Amino acid sequence: MLIKPKGTYDLYGLDAKLYEYITACIQDFMEDYHYEFIRTPIFEDRNLYHRSVGDASDMVVKETYDFIDRGGRNITLRPEGTAGVVRALIENKLYGNRNDVLKYYYLGTMYRYERPQAGRYRELTQFGVEVFNSDDVLIDAEVISLGYNLLKELGLENFTVHLNSLGDEKTRENYTAALKKYLKPHLKDLCADCQTRYEKNPLRILDCKVDKDQTIMQNLPNILDYLSAESKSKFNKLKELLTMLDVDYEVDNHLVRGLDYYDYHVWEYISDDDGLALGAGGRYNTLVEKLDGPHLPAIGFGLGLDRIMLALKKILPTSEIPQNVDAYIMCVNEEEKIYGIKLAQDLRLNHVKTEINSNNLSLKSQFKVADSLNSKFLLILNSEDLKKGLINVKDNATKEEMKIDENEIVDFLISNI
């Protein structure tokens, strides 16, 4: 038997309904915030990710789906959304009017070659927001609260925004140096992973789960002490704004992000139940330049839709989402069926949600199907009545039966559903 590739999933039934609900909700929500939808390719030139996400990140080094196409091009299936949007911004010169603050959102699948777990797939679905051309802290507050409010709007309650500031490049250099200096004498007490991180990516030692309870870790230098006066005042302003916007946040000076391009404010939406990140983001004021664009400050975040679905399923009532139609057309012989399929089309084109027997079922079975669909009306076709231009209609709530003229059936149903 053929089976789906590891780490992928099929969406159907209740899960598909949930997905439809989430995407519809997102579209409405983003319209109110006046963000534009942007769609970029699912595969891009491999270099895009090496230059944006960074060669130090495992995501690029060993988790991408890479292939060489028939024309010899080095292609990578996108592992995240930001790089593609930035590339599109630069290539299409969307920044043409330098006064515009550009606000985009995307929704689509990403690909990472990693070990699947619950809510974590090789083909994952992400929603994300990117805003360009404003370094105003008001935008930071808008973007962070947007994600917060969207998660609330979707029905999630138990999550918190974890917030930190990484400052500019200089700040991080200074801080990294201080961190290494502090840790050097304690190196042998850290876990094996952290000893590697010490050389490769020292900042990531901050969110190590193994060593976090050690006293060395409690007394680490605080990155917030290394911020410039300007960064510090921006961070304070941001916190004030978030409080005013009723965003439930907490400062977490151990929060660092795995992707190279982040600077200044970074944050994660963390589920209180399992500590999993539902989404995360940050400012990236230098990425556009690094990818050969103009100097354009930017900020954005991504939400993991798979994890959101998982969290939503836990809190949503487990009862089945009821199927329902307005009318079910019952027919047995050939003449009734042919009449039925035309009637079904007329009703459907008039927005009457209609289903029809199309499977040689006995009349008894058709009643069962109509019940399982919670059909409001049963249209029980029979050849004798059809000859007189009449349709036998049964109101499935009152069980009342009536004969309606075929010329009036559409109007009758429209006014009674």
Place this chain on the structure above:
RNA sequence: GCGGAGUUGGUGAAGUGGUUAACACGGUAGAUUGUGGCUCUAUUAUGCGUGGGUUCGACUCCCACACUUCGCCCCA
């Protein structure tokens, strides 16, 4: 890439080295000769993740692989 647990019909699942793989839900047909939802009856896995091996005989024991799941790494 590393470690733990699992994989039996459409679904939830029980089970034993030896002829017909329990039970329940769901499906189909009939009792009800074109008006159902209750009840009753019949029927519903030539197969127990895939491929090897041990054995007279394996769904049951052994090995490998695949997939699922939990954790690590990493990340949303």
